[in-house]
Amino acid sequence: MLQETTEDLGFDEIKDHILVRAWLNQEVGKEEPDHCLSQVDPLEVERATSELVKEGLVQQKNGCLKLATKGENQARSLIRRNRLAERLFAVVFNLSEEAVRAQACRLEHEKVLTPEAVEGICSFLGHPPSCPHGRPIPPGDCCRLFVNEVRPLVTPLSLEEVGENYRIIFIAPKYHSLLERLSGLGVIPGATLHLLQKRPSYVLKIEETEIALDKEIAEGIYVVRHTNGHGI
Structure with missing residues (x-):
């Protein structure tokens, strides 16, 4: 996830990496290399690491790090911040995977995004549940409160209107095994669809x-309105 060169890492960035590594270790249930x-x-x-322990951010036992509250x-x-930035650069700017990672890491560590900006990006993207690599994006207040003051750029198909055309931007099914099934049906990012009905099932x-x-x-298929043959 983190792609800076060694020369780029300042002391604060090293601390960030340690915190992120501890998070990933807990997320996947095993030691993640950095x-x-x-x-x-x-x-x-x-x-x-010692400074993080002194600051009460991590606990260290038998060589293992655990995040404090x-x-x-x-x-x-x-x-x-990192995973939302990855989704933003992948969806809106269609950057390569390498460029997505690099730009997202810069935003993560330079902290140029205020909390309000992060919430705005999340709402703009339709509160995506995962990054382009399938890892979960921790929800923010905007997700829990369903704040939609900004019309999301990308929304779940389940919230869209019958009779319109949409382009699939990304797919984040509840069960990862569904991806192969959907792909076999042609339901893949970039495909254009016409929504025929929503009840009793989505067609x-x-x-x-x-x-x-x-x-x-349908709730896991994220789309953008396809107007005059063009999406985003």
Whole structure:
């Protein structure tokens, strides 16, 4: 997830990496390697870790790091900012995966996005549940309160209107195994669909094929209105 070169890492960035690594370890349930930290002077990593312990952000037992409540909140903010930025650069600017990672990391560590800006991006993107790599985006207040003061650029198909054309931007199904099934039906990012009905089931048309889907699946298909043959 983090792609800076070793020379780019200041002391605060090293601390960020340690917090993020601790978050990822808890998220996946195993030790996650960090390419950048592996190239940093071990003494600097140890010094940064000691400072995080003193600040009450992490706890260290038997060589393992665990996030304290305060550290978990800070790590969540870093992860949320990074994964939302990845989704933004992938969806809106259609950047390559390498460019997406690099730009998202800059925004994560430079902290140029205010909390209000992060919430605005999340609402603009339709409160995406995951980043382009399938990892969950920690929800913010805007997600829990369903704030939609800004018309989302990308929205779940379940919230759209019958009779309109849409372009699929990304798919984030509740169960990852559904991706292969949907792909086999032609329900893939970039495809254009026409929404025929929403009840009793969702029926959409892609090219000449009509496809029936449950509401739960439609909620994981994120689209943008397709106007005059052009989406975003």
